[in-house]
Amino acid sequence: MRTGKRHSPRGRKRSPGEPVTIGEVARRAGVSIATVSRVLNNVPRGVGPVLRKRVLKAARELDYHPNALARSLHQKRTHTLGLLITDIANPYYAGITRGIEDVSRRHGYALFICNTDRDPATMAHYIEVLREQRVDGIIIGGGGTPGRRHFQTLHDRGIPAVLIGRYDVPLPAVRIDNLKGGWEAATHLIRLGHRRIAILSGPMTSTSIQDRMRGYRRALKEHGLSLPKDWVLHGDLRPASALQLAERLLTARRRPTAILAANDQMAIATIRAAHQLGLRVPEDLSVVGFDNIELASYMSPALTTMGLPLYRMGVAAAETAIRLLAGTPGNEEAWFTPELIVRESTGPPPVVADRTIQPRQGPGSKGRDA
Amino acid sequence: MRTGKRHSPRGRKRSPGEPVTIGEVARRAGVSIATVSRVLNNVPRGVGPVLRKRVLKAARELDYHPNALARSLHQKRTHTLGLLITDIANPYYAGITRGIEDVSRRHGYALFICNTDRDPATMAHYIEVLREQRVDGIIIGGGGTPGRRHFQTLHDRGIPAVLIGRYDVPLPAVRIDNLKGGWEAATHLIRLGHRRIAILSGPMTSTSIQDRMRGYRRALKEHGLSLPKDWVLHGDLRPASALQLAERLLTARRRPTAILAANDQMAIATIRAAHQLGLRVPEDLSVVGFDNIELASYMSPALTTMGLPLYRMGVAAAETAIRLLAGTPGNEEAWFTPELIVRESTGPPPVVADRTIQPRQGPGSKGRDA
DNA sequence: TTGAAAGCGGTACCAC
DNA sequence: GTGGTACCGCTTTCAA
Numbered sequence: 001m002r003t004g005k006r007h008s009p010r011g012r013k014r015s016p017g018e019p020v021t022i023g024e025v026a027r028r029a030g031v032s033i034a035t036v037s038r039v040l041n042n043v044p045r046g047v048g049p050v051l052r053k054r055v056l057k058a059a060r061e062l063d064y065h066p067n068a069l070a071r072s073l074h075q076k077r078t079h080t081l082g083l084l085i086t087d088i089a090n091p092y093y094a095g096i097t098r099g100i101e102d103v104s105r106r107h108g109y110a111l112f113i114c115n116t117d118r119d120p121a122t123m124a125h126y127i128e129v130l131r132e133q134r135v136d137g138i139i140i141g142g143g144g145t146p147g148r149r150h151f152q153t154l155h156d157r158g159i160p161a162v163l164i165g166r167y168d169v170p171l172p173a174v175r176i177d178n179l180k181g182g183w184e185a186a187t188h189l190i191r192l193g194h195r196r197i198a199i200l201s202g203p204m205t206s207t208s209i210q211d212r213m214r215g216y217r218r219a220l221k222e223h224g225l226s227l228p229k230d231w232v233l234h235g236d237l238r239p240a241s242a243l244q245l246a247e248r249l250l251t252a253r254r255r256p257t258a259i260l261a262a263n264d265q266m267a268i269a270t271i272r273a274a275h276q277l278g279l280r281v282p283e284d285l286s287v288v289g290f291d292n293i294e295l296a297s298y299m300s301p302a303l304t305t306m307g308l309p310l311y312r313m314g315v316a317a318a319e320t321a322i323r324l325l326a327g328t329p330g331n332e333e334a335w336f337t338p339e340l341i342v343r344e345s346t347g348p349p350p351v352v353a354d355r356t357i358q359p360r361q362g363p364g365s366k367g368r369d370a
Numbered sequence: 371m372r373t374g375k376r377h378s379p380r381g382r383k384r385s386p387g388e389p390v391t392i393g394e395v396a397r398r399a400g401v402s403i404a405t406v407s408r409v410l411n412n413v414p415r416g417v418g419p420v421l422r423k424r425v426l427k428a429a430r431e432l433d434y435h436p437n438a439l440a441r442s443l444h445q446k447r448t449h450t451l452g453l454l455i456t457d458i459a460n461p462y463y464a465g466i467t468r469g470i471e472d473v474s475r476r477h478g479y480a481l482f483i484c485n486t487d488r489d490p491a492t493m494a495h496y497i498e499v500l501r502e503q504r505v506d507g508i509i510i511g512g513g514g515t516p517g518r519r520h521f522q523t524l525h526d527r528g529i530p531a532v533l534i535g536r537y538d539v540p541l542p543a544v545r546i547d548n549l550k551g552g553w554e555a556a557t558h559l560i561r562l563g564h565r566r567i568a569i570l571s572g573p574m575t576s577t578s579i580q581d582r583m584r585g586y587r588r589a590l591k592e593h594g595l596s597l598p599k600d601w602v603l604h605g606d607l608r609p610a611s612a613l614q615l616a617e618r619l620l621t622a623r624r625r626p627t628a629i630l631a632a633n634d635q636m637a638i639a640t641i642r643a644a645h646q647l648g649l650r651v652p653e654d655l656s657v658v659g660f661d662n663i664e665l666a667s668y669m670s671p672a673l674t675t676m677g678l679p680l681y682r683m684g685v686a687a688a689e690t691a692i693r694l695l696a697g698t699p700g701n702e703e704a705w706f707t708p709e710l711i712v713r714e715s716t717g718p719p720p721v722v723a724d725r726t727i728q729p730r731q732g733p734g735s736k737g738r739d740a
Numbered sequence: 741t742t743g744a745a746a747g748c749g750g751t752a753c754c755a756c
Numbered sequence: 757g758t759g760g761t762a763c764c765g766c767t768t769t770c771a772a
Contacts, residue, residue: 017528018446019504021749032759037751048757063523068502069439069448070749073764076388078439080503088467089664094459101485105492110499113483115471122475129480132438133450134389153433158387239668265665272668294459295635298609298642300670391765402743407767418741440765443748 020062029058040066072134081109081321082130084123086142088115090237090265091293092310093141096164099314100139107322109136118203118236120146127154137161137321140171143206160324164317165208172324172332174317178208181306181338182215182260185288188304188340189258190223194286194349198231198249198256200242200266209262212290216260231256235266242266246273250285257285257349264289264296264305271299271345282347292341301344308338390432399428410436442504450480451691452500454493456512458485460607460635461663462680463511466534469684470509477692479506488573488606490516497524507531507691510541513576530694534687535578542694542702544687548578551676551708552585552630555658558674558710559628560593564656564719568601568619568626570612570636579632582660586630601626605636612636616643620655627655627719634659634666634675641669641715652717662711671714678708 022040026033031051038046039055047055058064072078081104085093097113104111112135114126124146130138137160140151151169154161163173189197199216202209213232220227233249235241242261249256250273261267267289274285281287281301289296292307316334323330392410396403401421408416409425417425428434442448451474455463467483474481482505486493494516500508507530510521521539524531533543559567569586572579583602590597603619605611612631619626620643631637637659644655651657651671659666662677686704693700 019501019527019749023749033750034752034759034761035757038758041751043752046757051758063527065498065501067443067504067749068499069443069504070764071751073437073439073443073749073766074751076764088458089461089464091459091461097458097485098487101487105495110496110503111484113485114481115467115483117468117471125475126480128435129438131389131435133480134437134439157389157433239665243668268665269668272670272672275670295609295638295665298613298639300642300645302642389765393765403766404743404745404768405741408742411767413768416741421742437765440748441767443750443765444767446748 019067020064022064022066025055025058025062025064028062029054031055076134077136078134079109080112080133080135081318082112082114082126082133082135082138084114084116084126084130084138084140084142086116086118086123086144087237088117090263091295092263092291092308094294095310096141096314096317099311099316100318101314103315103318103322107318109322116144118144120144124150127151131159136325139164139317139321140166141317142166143203143208145205160321162317162320162324164313166206168207172320174313174320175333175335176208176211176308176313177335177337178211179215179218181290181308182212183219184215184338184340185212185260185290185306186216186219188288188342189260189286189346190219190225192258192286192346192348194258195225196254196256196349197225197227197258197260199227199233200245200249200259200261200270201232201234202237202262202266204234212262228254235262237263237266239265239269239272242269243273246270247277250274250277250279258346259285259287261287261289264291264293264303267303267305267345268295268299271301271303281345284350286346286349288346290338297343299345304343304346305341306338307341309336312336389437390434392434392436395425395428395432395434398432399424401425446504448504448506449478450482450503450505451688452482452484452496452503452505452508454484454486454496454500454508454510454512456486456488456493456514457607458487460633461665462633462661462678464664465680466511466684466687469681469686470688471684473685473688473692477688479692486514488514490514494520497521501529506695509534509687509691510536511687512536513573513578515575530691532687532690532694534683536576538577542690544683544690545703545705546578546678546683547705547707548581549585549588551660551678552582553589554585554708554710555582555630555660555676556586556589558658558712559630559656559716560589560595562628562656562716562718564628565595566624566626566719567595567597567628567630569597569603570615570619570629570631570640571602571604572607572632572636574604582632598624605632607633607636609635609639609642612639613643616640617647620644620647620649628716629655629657631657631659634661634663634673637673637675637715638665638669641671641673651715654720656716656719658716660708666711667713669715674713674716675711676708677711679706682706 026036036055039052116123123144127150140163161171163171165176167173233245267287270287271281279285289303289305292305296303392406396406406425409422484496493514497520510533531541533541535546537543603615637657640657641651649655659673659675662675666673
């Protein structure tokens with residue numbers, strides 16, 4: 001069987017829009033394609049200095065950018081990592097992403113960030129896309145479960161993937177001791193003297209939220225405090241939902257003196273709700289958040305919160321992923337423990353019994369009798 | 371010249387880690403590769419119903435995911451957009467990114483987000499990466515100029531690229547009337563009666579910041595207000611820098627009664643600085659921000675700011691990019707005008723003359739004599 | 741309707 | 757040290 005004569009396969013003319021190919025560089029430098037490849041990839045013991053220089057010159061002149069697709073196709077590696085985040089507006093991911101990014105770059109990986117907006121369908125979509133793009137590894141930054149099947153496949157197929165926070169799928173994970181975090185947050189309030197503590201929680205589909213809840217509950221129970229059903233409300237971790245929920249909590253007949261929020265964004269909105277109702281924080285109401293996002297310390301009052309080393313968590317996730325890729329065995333589970341950061345949004349409960357607050361009142365009625 | 375006999379080129383056995391290829395699907399379905407391709411791509415007038423079914427079944431059973439690299443290599447299109455953002459922690463980009471993402475997905479494009487952290491070198495790096503990955507288009511979300519050369523190349527090479535906000539490179543752009551925005555922000559303060567207005571600005575390398583500055587200055591000038599040199603300070607748009615700068619402003623001998631911040635994050639930090647010094651906002655100090663980030667309305671006091679339709683800006687950017695790709699001629703310049711959103715951080719200036727504030731004092735000395 | 745095979749732009753093995 | 761070329765996985769003519 002004969003291959004038909006090829007008509008100048010590599011070096012044919014380029015219509016202006018088309019990217020330059022290695023063949024054109026070769027032709028311009030008057031060397032073979034193989035030589036160009038060797039020069040550009042710095043193959044050890046490669047090419048003589050004369051040709052090398054010619055190649056470099058030609059590449060520069062043509063502004064040659066190698067086609068990563070072609071290279072990856074052959075090498076079966078893309079030097080690319082995919083990162084799935086649930087909500088790009090949540091500063092939680094900003095810190096994590098920075099950590100991942102720094103490590104990735106240092107190891108020569110590009111990072112493909114995908115924002116799923118907490119929509120399982122979108123998440124499923126992006127997992128497919130990432131697989132088809134043949135990213136070398138996938139980091140799953142958070143919640144949203146698109147039919148566990150998608151994760152299962154990653155696992156079965158041996159596609160390196162690491163989770164952050166969640167651990168509801170059998171994949172390597174960066175773990176957060178949310179149980180302890182929740183416990184500490186609640187205990188902090190209890191120690192301050194609070195006995196009427198409500199919870200502004202998040203979606204219970206998230207293992208992180210589940211654990212925080214369990215931590216809260218455990219602490220409450222340890223001190224014999226009850227938790228009425230209507231003092232547990234679930235938002236979506238974004239501030240808008242918390243504003244409404246907090247208002248409901250604060251205008252109820254029996255009003256809590258403290259609120260545990262599932263994250264900082266919700267805590268901030270809770271404080272806003274309190275202010276709108278004429279309640280002062282922390283004098284009338286204590287609030288503690290979770291995550292310690294950047295803006296937490298710039299609020300007034302500055303937010304008391306359970307701090308998470310977001311950047312370092314990102315670093316750990318990326319390192320785990322890269323270790324997985326390299327096949328280097330190592331600890332597949334990094335643990336991080338939230339740390340209580342006491343600022344200004346918590347204090348002792350008000351001494352005087354409360355009075356019911358009317359929704360949306362001005363600062364005139366502070367809800368205190370004295 | 372003879373090509374050596376190929377040894378079962380397509381359907382050879384797969385080591386478990388390797389992704390399934392089209393050849394394996396073909397073999398399992400007992401059809402040719404071409405047929406599989408046709409079925410999977412829904413080629414009109416393609417394949418008979420019997421084979422079609424067989425192919426689909428085989429693909430499903432093998433959990434086949436086509437190799438996007440191979441496809442793109444052939445098609446010379448990746449159906450992928452690249453997005454460069456300057457600071458993933460800046461909520462400004464959250465809104466924009468959502469808009470871009472929604473439009474992209476709707477048009478079948480995957481989005482490759484890259485965070486440059488305002489580092490020109492990183493930006494340059496990512497532009498290269500994006501080019502090598504052969505993304506179909508690039509959206510440049512903000513500042514940072516890695517030697518204009520990189521942009522120039524995009525332009526010269528005809529690589530579809532669109533800018534958001536900035537316009538210092540000859541590329542299609544989503545434009546923001548920052549000049550007018552700055553003017554309105556300043557005018558708002560002037561109308562309230564302020565005559566001592568300071569500016570907490572950002573990096574002057576950004577055209578957006580430049581224009582906002584010009585707008586401020588113009589308004590001040592129109593009302594015959596002077597702007598002492600030491601009342602113009604430059605931060606990096608992140609809150610940490612603003613905290614320091616604001617403190618310097620507020621502890622100077624002659625203290626402004628209002629501050630124009632270059633963005634909301636800096637405005638928030640400015641308010642924090644004021645509170646730390648025992649100044650009340652807006653009674654002692656008015657602050658106006660820029661961007662209207664999500665949390666702006668949850669602050670206490672809620673932030674008065676120049677609102678930008680971030681989501682719609684993202685939509686416009688993505689649509690422009692996609693239009694460019696399709697070759698559909700259309701308006702290459704969408705304009706957006708910031709809109710004054712008056713909330714609680716601005717009010718009339720204090721009536722009584724100020725007294726110098728000592729740095730870091732408690733709330734005891736309010737800086738008012740009466 | 742179906743299959744064979746020529747590339748897409750690289751890499752890396754094999755000769756010389 | 758240098759060049760020739762098979763091959764990566766897919767799409768898309770071209771023939772049958």
